[in-house]
Amino acid sequence: MKMLVVEDERGLAESVSAYLTKEGFICEIASTYAEADEKIFLYRYDCVVVDLTLPGGDGFSLIKSLKSLSATTGIIIISARDALEDKIKGLEIGSDDYLTKPFHLSELNARVKSLIRRRNFGGHNEIRFQEIQVLPNSRKVYIHDRETPLSRKEYDLLLYFLSNIDVALTKVSIAEHLWGDDIDSADSLDMVYSHIKNLRRKLIEKGAADYVRSIYGIGYKFGLS
Amino acid sequence: MKLLTKTNRVYLSFSTGIYLLTALAFYAIIKLVIYDEVESRLLVEKRDFEAYIQAHNSWQGGYFVENKIAVVPVKHALPTEDFKDTLILNRYDHELVPFRELTYYTRINGQAHRVSIRKSLIQSYRLIEVITVSMIAFLSLLFLCSFWFQSRLSGQLWQPFYNTLAKVRKFDLSSSTPLHLPAEEITEFNELNDVLQKMSEKIHQDYQSLKEFTENASHEIQTPLALINARVEQLIQSDTLTESQSYWLDEIYRASRRMSKLNQGLLLLAKIENRQFADVDLVDLYVLITEKLCDMDEVLQHKQLRVFTKGTATFPRMLPVVLAEVLLSNLVSNAIKHNVPGGLIRIESTTGQLCISNTGPAPTIPPDRLFERFKKGRDATPYVSPTPHDNEGMETIGEENAPKQYAPMNSVGLGLAIVKQIGDSYGLTITYTFADGEHRICLR
Numbered sequence: 180m181k182m183l184v185v186e187d188e189r190g191l192a193e194s195v196s197a198y199l200t201k202e203g204f205i206c207e208i209a210s211t212y213a214e215a216d217e218k219i220f221l222y223r224y225d226c227v228v229v230d231l232t233l234p235g236g237d238g239f240s241l242i243k244s245l246k247s248l249s250a251t252t253g254i255i256i257i258s259a260r261d262a263l264e265d266k267i268k269g270l271e272i273g274s275d276d277y278l279t280k281p282f283h284l285s286e287l288n289a290r291v292k293s294l295i296r297r298r299n300f301g302g303h304n305e306i307r308f309q310e311i312q313v314l315p316n317s318r319k320v321y322i323h324d325r326e327t328p329l330s331r332k333e334y335d336l337l338l339y340f341l342s343n344i345d346v347a348l349t350k351v352s353i354a355e356h357l358w359g360d361d362i363d364s365a366d367s368l369d370m371v372y373s374h375i376k377n378l379r380r381k382l383i384e385k386g387a388a389d390y391v392r393s394i395y396g397i398g399y400k401f402g403l404s
Numbered sequence: 405m406k407l408l409t410k411t412n413r414v415y416l417s418f419s420t421g422i423y424l425l426t427a428l429a430f431y432a433i434i435k436l437v438i439y440d441e442v443e444s445r446l447l448v449e450k451r452d453f454e455a456y457i458q459a460h461n462s463w464q465g466g467y468f469v470e471n472k473i474a475v476v477p478v479k480h481a482l483p484t485e486d487f488k489d490t491l492i493l494n495r496y497d498h499e500l501v502p503f504r505e506l507t508y509y510t511r512i513n514g515q516a517h518r519v520s521i522r523k524s525l526i527q528s529y530r531l532i533e534v535i536t537v538s539m540i541a542f543l544s545l546l547f548l549c550s551f552w553f554q555s556r557l558s559g560q561l562w563q564p565f566y567n568t569l570a571k572v573r574k575f576d577l578s579s580s581t582p583l584h585l586p587a588e589e590i591t592e593f594n595e596l597n598d599v600l601q602k603m604s605e606k607i608h609q610d611y612q613s614l615k616e617f618t619e620n621a622s623h624e625i626q627t628p629l630a631l632i633n634a635r636v637e638q639l640i641q642s643d644t645l646t647e648s649q650s651y652w653l654d655e656i657y658r659a660s661r662r663m664s665k666l667n668q669g670l671l672l673l674a675k676i677e678n679r680q681f682a683d684v685d686l687v688d689l690y691v692l693i694t695e696k697l698c699d700m701d702e703v704l705q706h707k708q709l710r711v712f713t714k715g716t717a718t719f720p721r722m723l724p725v726v727l728a729e730v731l732l733s734n735l736v737s738n739a740i741k742h743n744v745p746g747g748l749i750r751i752e753s754t755t756g757q758l759c760i761s762n763t764g765p766a767p768t769i770p771p772d773r774l775f776e777r778f779k780k781g782r783d784a785t786p787y788v789s790p791t792p793h794d795n796e797g798m799e800t801i802g803e804e805n806a807p808k809q810y811a812p813m814n815s816v817g818l819g820l821a822i823v824k825q826i827g828d829s830y831g832l833t834i835t836y837t838f839a840d841g842e843h844r845i846c847l848r
Contacts, residue, residue, distance in 0.1 A: 190625050201641075231625060259626035260619070261668065263726060281630035281664050312784065322799045332702070347640045349654075351661060358702075361733060366703050373706070390706035396650035397640050 180295060182206045185215040185229045196285040199257040211234030221246050224252050226291055239272060246273040253294040283352035289342035306341050310387050322385040331377045332357055345402035347394050375399060407562060412555055425545055434535055443487055449521050463512055474520045479817040481509035517753040524778035564593040572600060573678055577611050578679045615678055632660040646794040669818035671802045676825045681724040690753040692728055696736045708746045715753040723830040731826045733820045735760050735845060761844035771836050775824035778817040
């Protein structure tokens with residue numbers, strides 16, 4: 180999977196690229212409009228992450244030319260502008276998702292993966308981790324091939340974990356993934372705790388190993404320890 | 405008071421005053437002239453009388469007509485000679501007739517006499533009357549004419565001023581149409597228009613640059629914050645972090661999230677103040693607030709809050725949909741945040757009023773300062789799970805992450821300020837009361 184990160188803030192571009200590389204993507208960085216324009220003209224990418232305000236040009240026009248060159252490339256906008264008009268305009272000209280800065284890398288990673296799943300398999304795929312199998316299209320979870328009913332939030336939580344295997348996830352990023360940015364933190368952190376507790380109980384009851392680990396002061400990690 | 409009314413009023417009172425003074429002066433002068441004339445005639449007659457007495461040394465009367473002269477013998481002659489007004493009954497029609505009388509003393513045949521020579525004033529009075537009446541008529545006519553002319557003239561003279569006023573009033577800062585004021589014939593108005601035009605251009609420019617500044621500032625702040633967040637997220641992937649390092653990282657992470665929220669809140673406030681939300685729609689706030697509560701269902705259940713809604717009337721208001729959402733979600737999350745476990749939230753919509761009340765501890769800041777920026781009450785009561793955590797025999801997952809140890813994340817203290825700002829900008833009166841352990845915020 181090839182990715183292009185178009186972002187003028189060098190450190191942020193590096194962070195995103197490093198995070199995604201660890202997740203198995205081949206990542207390239209473009210920090211100006213001209214550089215990005217040249218890269219999308221020369222190479223094909225599976226997914227492009229674009230900042231809207233770039234030196235030398237506007238992210239929107241980059242998206243437009245990208246769409247005309249390669250219609251199948253997934254596009255995610257990352258922008259500090261959180262005006263509704265920008266979001267609508269972004270989606271109208273063909274981007275697939277919109278993340279407002281500052282965002283969680285784990286959230287970006289989950290969105291990239293979900294986008295690539297939708298692009299490549301039209302959702303008719305499965306996610307497999309050890310004995311856990313998830314069918315995103317029907318939102319069904321199987322453990323040892325036995326269906327395991329989960330609540331909506333527990334399902335979202337599991338999918339978020341599966342997109343970020345062996346990654347330390349902050350409580351805040353989990354809360355904002357489940358309920359959006361505006362959720363009141365104190366309450367949502369409690370709810371994260373109880374959802375994780377329930378998810379873990381259900382998975383273990385159906386015979387899965389315990390993959391959730393808590394990290395002191397930070398949050399949780401899902402994976403083989 | 406309108407300018408023209410004021411000038412008319414001043415003009416009217418001033419010219420009435422002048423007019424009355426002129427009339428009085430005129431009257432006095434005419435009277436003076438007439439008296440002077442009458443008195444000099446009386447003196448002439450006195451001389452005639454003296455000459456007659458000298459010639460005849462006696463007085464039989466008959467030389468003068470009735471009432472014209474009276475000669476009365478007195479004991480002592482006085483050396484005085486004076487004029488006075490007197491009324492004498494007319495013999496025929498029994499009317500009192502005004503006379504001017506000259507009284508002096510003289511000796512006739514060695515005997516002292518008081519002599520009064522009189523002259524009728526009736527003709528002179530008629531003259532004064534005629535002159536006064538015609539003067540009143542002419543002056544009134546002149547007065548009315550000049551009043552009419554003056555008000556017409558000043559109406560026309562001030563017309564450019566009223567045009568300018570109407571244009572300035574219509575001028576809308578947030579719209580992109582600049583203020584256009586035409587050149588006028590009168591220098592002062594021309595200067596006024598010039599100054600206003602320049603001023604409006606400057607204001608418009610400042611407004612635009614402020615708008616751009618707030619947007620750019622937000623962008624410039626959010627990007628480094630995004631970098632901090634990303635770097636912290638990378639850092640926490642390290643397996644070698646000590647407990648205190650993790651704690652510090654968590655603090656950095658939360659602080660940067662808070663800063664970002666603060667920045668977004670301030671930007672929103674600035675945008676509302678600058679009226680950058682243009683499209684207003686008719687929004688039923690009662691329907692919207694019940695929807696917002698439904699969205700928060702999970703939190704409500706979690707905090708075991710009961711919700712009662714009582715709507716006897718809809719509450720439609722004109723405001724931008726985005727801001728209606730912000731307004732109500734701030735109110736709802738406020739009601740949840742400052743609630744007590746097992747408490748309640750009440751929504752009441754009656755004609756012209758929408759109220760949201762919630763149970764909670766008494767406020768720690770005076771109610772009138774509650775809507776100020778960065779005015780925070782004590783932090784929301786940390787939630788304590790009502791049932792002990794039963795882990796059903798499982799190995800505990802990170803008991804250190806259990807809710808009882810969460811420090812409640814500080815709110816940025818802008819929620820109610822934003823509510824107030826939206827209210828002020830779109831004609832909603834927002835009031836807060838606390839009674840019987842319930843906080844109550846009402847929109848009118």
